[in-house]
Amino acid sequence: MEFSPTALVLLGLFLAAWTMGAAFMVLRARTLSGKVESARRNSRRFARILEESPAVPLLIQPDGRIEAPERLATWLGLDKTPGFLSELDDGENGLSTADLEALSDAVRRCHRTASSFEMVLTPRHSKRSLAVRGQLADPAIASGNAVLVWWFDFSESHDELKRLRKGARRARRDFAALVGMIEAAPMPMWFRGPDTKLQLVNSAYVEAVGAQSAEQAVAMQIELIEPIEGVGAPQVAEQAQADGQPIERIVSATLHNQRRTLRVSDLPLGREGVAGYAIDIEDMEEQNRIFRAFREAHLSLLDLLSVGVALFDERRGLSFANQPFQRLFAMSSAAHQDALTFDRFLDMARDRGRLPERRDFPQWRAELGAWFTSDTAQEDAWTLPDGTHLRIIAQPMPDGGLVMIAEDRSEELALAATRDTLLRTRTATFDSLFESLAVFAPDGRLQLWNRCFAEIWGLPENLMDDHPRIEKILEKIAPQLARPGHKQAIGEAVRSATLDRRQRGGQVSLADGRTLEFAGVPLPDGNGLLTILDVTDSRMAEDALRERNSALxxxxxxxxxxxxxxxxxxxxxxxxxxxxxxxxxxxxxxxxxxxxxxxxxxxxxxxxxxxxxxxxxxxxxxxxxxLLPIATEDLELLPFLTTLVHEHEDAIERKHISLNLRGDRSSGSIQADKRRLARAINSLLENAIAATPEHGRILVSLALHRKVVKIVISDNGCGMRPGELARALDGYQLGADGQPEKRRTGLGLPLARQLVEAHGGRLEMLSEPGSGTTATIILPVT
Known part of the structure; x- marks a missing residue:
């Protein structure tokens, strides 16, 4: 069968269109299949998301039936999800009866009024907090006026919320307390806003600035601190806010009508503003001034001490050393002013020979450094190379410093050695004396004695070594006394010397015929000295002398x-x-x-x-x-002396002697025996005339000197040697052959000396061979 070209074209077109439709359908089917698979995946994902979400849905029908995932049953502590709302409480687990009733009431109200609700439920035997939010369900979700309830487990949020609420309440209480504390604070406090203007002040601030109230002080912006060099308190607060650092300064301000010193602090609080407060430190400053004055006085006092004192601070640096300390360790003023550490001080002292010699000096220096950390004061004795003995005391201070005291005990040790020598010398001296000595304390106890004391009483040595009291000694010596009652006299002498501080003595006779003389003498140290002397021989000699005196x-x-x-x-x-x-x-x-x-x-x-x-x-x-009788009378000296000189005119003229009489009536008069004083002066004049050669000179002068009258008779004769003058004044002396020694003056000079002395005066003779003799009569003026 043959097809026309048009049919073939149409058939091709049809086939092409069918192919394209088939392809389109395949593609569309594939697209729809992908969408279904995507929808399935999305459904599973959203279901998983719903399961993992913090909220669990609960769908409640008007008849009470419920639909919910198993997770809600777990939250409520149930074994499985119940079918009805009333089954959410099984009596042991689930919701409590009160919570279930509240939930049921809210659901019914939502069915009737379509109003949503919120509540918080806590299952039985659980600390879980469940937030419930309910509303009518969307018809797309469920029809029939169902209620959709969302359950949220906000246990942690609830705890956090409770904690935050508790913290908020505590913060409010703390804030109220802080505000009350700030208000009651005795120091002025204030707060400035971001514009550095006052926004809040306390009562102390109001009282300090003399405002009526805090509102007035804020409204009038009354500042507590006056501007200093054009910079006021707001400018300082602005600077603190800009720097973000607190600013502290010490200024003077007027508080309560008194000028006080304040420590002012401005504290930036971020963007909120600047807080400030002022502390009155006037008393502290006064205490600081007093402390500085006390420290200066203390250091001045330490500088006046005779012992050396040095202060080291907590860094072991020398902060002070007084003059004796510098002298003891040969410190220069420059070394004292420099920052001298303890170790450097020891090195310098060692270099100058002011430390004792040590074999291992570094180790010894380290041992001395332990003084700073010691719990108690340390004491040491140093012997320096030059023989100086130092007593070192190191007292650690609470602040970590050290007080070092150096006392030069060289003189003290020398005095102690001298004292020991003196004590040994005293003991040897006591034992060497023939006199018996014993020293008693005020309580009557024997302190010191010599050998003669024990020997004279016959006391045993062991008794003396026990330092017995005077009563025990008196009991031992009583049998040796001729009259035992005399022991009381010895005891009274000791008591008088120790307690009454008076000297008392006496004599006692012993049974063997000896006579002892005793005396109690008070000593400067409060003790009493008992001296006992055997005066038997003296008593016998005294009796002999007494007999001889009677004979004389x-x-x-x-x-x-x-x-x-x-x-x-x-x-x-x-x-x-x-x-x-x-x-x-x-x-x-x-x-x-x-x-x-x-x-x-x-x-x-x-x-x-x-x-x-x-x-x-x-x-x-x-x-x-x-036995020379002296009959005194008022005698005027110048006329008296003139008359005596005139009586020797013939002898003077025969030898052509020049006699010079000097004196005036100011010499006055004296009480004297005229006849015997005339004999004394005549003897001196006769000796002068006899010793003066022809044409010689004699001087007779009368003068008053400080309540004494001096009569001087001087010649220029041959004079005498000292031995001849002594023999002339002593009178006739027998020579070795039993004959009187040769003299030239006879009895004149001895008689003149005796007569002058009988008047209470004295005769002074001065003679030199070839120069003459000068005789001076010195008589007192009454």
Whole structure:
């Protein structure tokens, strides 16, 4: 069968169209198959997502039937998902009765009013918190006015929410407490906003600035701190906010009408603003000033001490060393001012020979460094190479520093050695004395004694070594006393010396015939010294001397009577001879020849001279025996001395002697025996005239010097040697052959010395061979 070309074309077209349709259908089928597979995959994915989602859906029909996944049963603690809403409470697990009723009421209300609801449910025997949100289900989900309830497990969120709520409540309480504390704070506090203007101030701030209230202080922007060099408190707060760092400064401000020192702090609080507070440190500054003054006074006091003191700080640096410390360790002022560490100080002291020699010096230095960490004070003794002995005390301080005290004990040790030597010397001296000594304390106990004390009483050594009391010693010596009752006298002497601080003594006789003299003497240290001396021989010698004294007194009385008799016996014949010679001279026996008259004149001259010599001998003898009578009267010296000089005019003119008399009436008068003082001055004038050669010079002067009168008689004669002058003043002396030694002045000088001394004065003689002799009479002026 043959087809026309048109039919073939149409058939081709048809086949092409059918092929294309088939291909299209195949492609469409394949597309739909892919979409179905994609929808299936999406369904499985969304189902899985729903299972893994934190929310579980619950579909509740109006008749109470429910549809829910098994996960909800797990949340509620049920074995399987129940079919009805009422079965969510099985009596033991699931929801509680109250929660189920609340859920049922909410579901019914949602059925009637289509209003959604929310609640929180907690299953029985579970800490899980379930949030429930219910609403009418979309008709696409379920028809018939069903309610879709979503269950959310927000246990962790609920716990976190409770924690946050609790924290919020605590924060509110803390904030209220903080606000109350800030309000009650005694220091001014404030807060500035981002614009550095005051927004909040406390009561202390209001009171400090004198405002009526905090609102007024904020409204008027009353600043507590005045601007300093044009920079006010807002500018400082702005700088703190810009830098993000707190700014602290010490300024002066007026608080309560008083100028006080404040420590002001500005604390940036990020974008919120700047907080600030001011602490009144005036009292602290005052305490600092007092402490600095105390420290300076303390250091000044340490500088005045005789012991060396050095202070090291917690870094072991030398912070202070007084003058004695610098002298002891030969420190220069530059070394003291430099930052000198403890180890460097030891090295420097060692270099200058001010430390003891040590074999391992580094180890010893490390041991000394342990002083800083020691719990107690350390003490050490250092002996320096030059012999200086130092007592070192190291006291660690609580702040980690160290106080080092150096005391020079060289003198103390030398004194101790001297004291030991003195004690040994005292003991040896006590034991070497013939006198018995014992020292008793105020309580009567024997402290010190010598060997003679034990020997004189016959006391055993073991008794003395026990340092017995005086009562025990008196009991031991009582049998040796002639009268045992005398022991009380010895005890009273010790008690008087130790307690009454008075000296007391006496004598006791022993049974063996000895006589002991005792005395209690108070000592400066409060003890008492008992001295006992054996005066037996002295007592015997005293008795002998007493007998001899009686004999001498009797002999003196015999001598006195002899002098009185001799005075009478000498004067009576001389008076008779003088009287008969004067009768012969007067012509009673007739006219005498010229030769007889010369004889009579010679007799009268000799009698007069012999009378003077006898009177001188008697006066000298009475003066030496202390029996010379002195009859004093008021005697004016210048006329008296002038008269005596005129009596020797003849002898002076015969030798052509130049006599110079000096004196005035200002010399005054004295109480003296005129006759005997005249004899003394005449003796000196006669010796001067006899010793002065022809044409010589004699000086007689009278002067008043400080309540004494000086009469000076000086000549330019031959003078005497010291030995001759001494013999002349002592009178006649017997030589080795038993004969009187040769002298040239007779009894004049000894008699003049005795007479002057009898008037309470003294005679001074000065003589030099070839230059003359000077005699000075010194008499007191009454």
């Amino acid at each position: 007194e009797e002999a003196d009385a015999v001598k006195t009577r002899f002098l009185a008799n001799m005075s009478y016996e000498f004067r009576t014949p001389l008076t008779s001879i003088s009287g008969f010679a004067e009768l012969l001279q007067g012509g009673v026996a007739g006219e005498l020849s010229d030769q007889a008259k010369d004889y009579v004149e010679a007799i009268l001259t000799s009698v007069e001279r012999l009378s003077a010599q006898i009177e001188s001998v008697l006066d000298l003898t009475q003066s030496e025996s202390g």
